[in-house]
Amino acid sequence: MPLFLVTRPKGAEHLKNPATLHGAVVEAADGTAAIAAANALATRHNTPFAGFDTTQVAATAEAGFVPALIQGNVLGDAYSGPGRGA
Secondary structure, eight states: OOEEEEEOOTTOGGGOOTTOEEEEEEEOSSHHHHHHHHHHHOTTSSOTTTTOEEEEEESSOOTTOOOEEEESOSSOTTOOSTTSOO
16 A cells, blocks of 8 residues: 655644644555544544645555654655645
């Protein structure tokens, strides 16, 4: 299954959450499923990744891959490539 990076869109300050969960790396069939998988990792929060961007970063995950939540800024403010929005 593909590997996705889930990130807060650039300039989307309104999507910041109190837990500072601003990214995730998950296996999913597509971007919509990646958002659902990221939200499922954050069981104590109310869909903290709703409205986030997804970027496929690998066609398949390596054996032993473990999904992860990321606190803080995943991509630097100057980055404007895939997964960062406009």
